[in-house]
Amino acid sequence: MADKPLAAATAPTAAAPPMLPGTAKAPPRLLRSEEELQRLSASERIRYRLVTADRRYHANDNIAEFVRPGELAELKDEVALKLQQVLEALVIDTVSDHNTQETALRVARMYIDEVFAGRYKPMPTVTEFPNAERLNELMIVGPINVRSACSHHMVPIFGRVWIGVLPNEHSNLIGLSKYARIADWVMSRPQIQEEAVTMLANELQARVRPDGLALVMEADHFCMHWRGVKDTDTSMVNSVMRGAFLKDANLRREFLSLLARKGSA
Numbered sequence: 001m002a003d004k005p006l007a008a009a010t011a012p013t014a015a016a017p018p019m020l021p022g023t024a025k026a027p028p029r030l031l032r033s034e035e036e037l038q039r040l041s042a043s044e045r046i047r048y049r050l051v052t053a054d055r056r057y058h059a060n061d062n063i064a065e066f067v068r069p070g071e072l073a074e075l076k077d078e079v080a081l082k083l084q085q086v087l088e089a090l091v092i093d094t095v096s097d098h099n100t101q102e103t104a105l106r107v108a109r110m111y112i113d114e115v116f117a118g119r120y121k122p123m124p125t126v127t128e129f130p131n132a133e134r135l136n137e138l139m140i141v142g143p144i145n146v147r148s149a150c151s152h153h154m155v156p157i158f159g160r161v162w163i164g165v166l167p168n169e170h171s172n173l174i175g176l177s178k179y180a181r182i183a184d185w186v187m188s189r190p191q192i193q194e195e196a197v198t199m200l201a202n203e204l205q206a207r208v209r210p211d212g213l214a215l216v217m218e219a220d221h222f223c224m225h226w227r228g229v230k231d232t233d234t235s236m237v238n239s240v241m242r243g244a245f246l247k248d249a250n251l252r253r254e255f256l257s258l259l260a261r262k263g264s265a
């Protein structure tokens with residue numbers, strides 16, 4: 001009995017778009033198959049997969065698992081096309097100015113293959129070794145030179161990172177060069193220094209699982225040097241302290257004093 005008014009209420013009007021039976025409640029985006037997605041641009045396809053997976057895709061998020069083989073090349077062409085429009089909007093003659101003829105493509109390649117590669121490429125492979133020697137002494141890695149870009153202005157950030165690790169018998173150890181590789185992967189994205197350091201700490205925490213983890217980053221921000229106040233002396237220092245470094249003031253002091261000797265800020 002209750003069916004009748006309901007059926008009347010949902011009966012399609014002449015103006016309503018055609019609807020497949022049984023799909024009325026499904027969000028329209030779920031109707032797209034990978035085959036249908038091929039008609040979209042690479043960025044639309046990747047974004048579609050991110051949205052349907054309910055995954056965040058902020059400037060400093062890695063989205064490698066949503067990029068299919070060949071799509072980075074398509075993405076580069078797409079970015080180059082849009083950058084060409086930016087140059088045209090800046091009233092730059094990219095036809096007769098030989099310096100800017102290839103600029104859009106060069107910058108697109110630089111973004112995707114180099115300076116923002118940490119968004120599009122999977123995490124570098126890192127072999128973890130069990131702590132066979134049961135090392136439990138404070139270990140300091142650094143300074144690691146890092147390059148990033150601020151996500152507010154897309155201008156460079158040049159910095160140095162120091163990492164303090166207090167392993168326990170269950171910790172995994174990773175090779176010294178791997179700290180630099182992971183740091184580069186996290187920093188090669190448009191970043192905010194505080195978030196970058198926290199992200200790097202999370203990656204190291206998950207792999208090494210130490211009793212204590214400390215990170216200090218000192219960086220020059222080109223949004224301070226190149227624009228804005230044009231202050232060339234300002235650098236920013238921030239740190240993350242976890243586990244034993246939070247609880248033990250002596251350990252924290254030991255770490256910071258070793259940094260001072262290694263030439264920190």
Ligand SMILES: [Zn+2]
Pocket residue numbers: 150151152153154155223
């Ligand atoms: Zn900035």
